Amino acid sequence: MSAAAQRAKLWTKDFTLGTAVNFLLMVNYYGLMVVVADYAMKTYDAPAATAGLAASIFIIGALAARLVSGRIMDKVGRKRLLVIGAIGEVVFSALYLVGLGFAPLFLIRLLHGFAYGMCSTTIGTIVTALVPDSRKGEGVGYYMLSVTLGAAIGPFLGMFLTQTTGFFVLFVTTAAVAALSLLAAAQLKVPEAAQESDAQINEAADEIAREERNERAGGFRVPRFNMANYLESSVLPISGVCALLFFCYSSLLAFLTPFAAESGLEAPASFFFVVYAVATFVTRPFTGKLFDRKGDRVVMVPAFIAFIVGMGLLATVHRPAAMLVAAALLGFGVGTVQASGLALAVRIAPDDRLSLANSTFYILLDVGVGVGPLLLGLVQPLFGYRGLFEAMSTVAIAALAIYLVVSRRKGRMRQTLRAQDES
Secondary structure, three states: OOHHHHHOOOOOHHHHHHHHHHHHHHHHHHHHHOOHHHHHHHHHOOOHHHHHHHHHHHHHHHHHHHHHHHHHHHHHOHHHHHHHHHHHHHHHHHHOOOOOOHHHHHHHHHHHHHHHHHHHHHHHHHHHHHOOHHHHHHHHHHHHHHHHHHHHHHHHHHHHHHHHOOHHHHHHHHHHHHHHHHHHHHOOOOOOOOOOOHHHHHHHHHHHHHHHHHHHOOOOOOOOOOHHHOOOHHHHHHHHHHHHHHHHHHHHHHHHHHHHHHHOOHHHHHOHHHHHHHHHHHHHHHHHHHHHHHOOHHHHHHHHHHHHHHHHHHOOOOOHHHHHHHHHHHHHHHHHHHHHHHHHHHHHOOHHHHHHHHHHHHHHHHHHHHHHHHHHHHHHHHHHHHHHHHHHHHHHHHHHHHHHHHHHHOHHHHHHHHHHHHO
16 A cells, blocks of 8 residues: 555544544533433422533533643643543543532532543544545544534433433443543544744744743743634634534524424424434535535535525424424534534644644634523523524524635635645
8 A cells, every 4th residue: 555545544543543532522421411400400409590500511611621722732742631631531420420419510510521621622633633634524524423423322321311210320321431431542542743843943942032031130021811822813714603603503402492392393302303413424424525525615505505494494393394304404504514614624724733723613612502592592582482593594694604705715725725635
């Protein structure tokens, strides 16, 4: 096998292990997320609003970890940071078994979210670094299927086990899943960050020399906050577009259940995310290959349109079949935009900023999903559930328009990448 062919290989042992690590992280995350509020209410008699906060505080920890991880990952070492986070996943998953009380549950959720954010950001960076440039869309698409499968299997496990065996068995299962993710992470051979250029090294040396001169002069200077240390600016536009679509998607997570109850569609709603996951799973490999061959617009524009139509259809459904068609359209739309957006982001970013590019992308997605239920919950009484979904369809149209502007500005970059892939 030639060196070029070897570089183009996708399904290596490490790529498979990395994808498995992410899948296990998702199963642990979603398996607990769907039952924590119910657990807090039934076990500690917590009010519904407070119990909901016990579930959502996890996202705050994840966001904090993403901000920190992108900055320190390549200093600490990617594998070392992944293993540290995976150990935290095991420890904090096991602490649910202890039953320390309602107040400690908040702290456990916060720290568990931090460990999850650290692992998720790091494994994303590791796997995208393993994927050959010529197969970025395809590779990231397969990798993101681990999110899709985790988002389907995790909630199923959470609800099934708590309904049939109780919370204790679920907590044992999710702790075991976390232990498996640690075992898989320990087996990974991880590509570390690209070496800094001579210019970057000289710039860092000059900065150190300036600080030493200030210290010798007896002065004390508070370090300036530099956003570039925490976010990668080159991927902010595409990350922001994806975050806006995920803001719309958060309306499903927050309000699909009460909407279905109000509309008499509880039965099809129970299969909604199963159909959603199947649609994502079936279409993701094809859209990834198409991304690599034809560019991002060929897959992103149809995905945005599918989301817009799906959300509009959901606002008008009165029959089970129509709800499941909407689920399929939304699964294709959200899944393709997420995977293709990440693939585009990691191809835009410089190699030595790959860690920050991954963390920036996921930070903005977390913000979109996290802020959505809070803001939409304030306006839902004004519009009703159907009116809210219609409004989200309109917001998705705005997201598509913004994407077309962002994509046009990246035209030269896409042409360069295609030329590289063909050479």
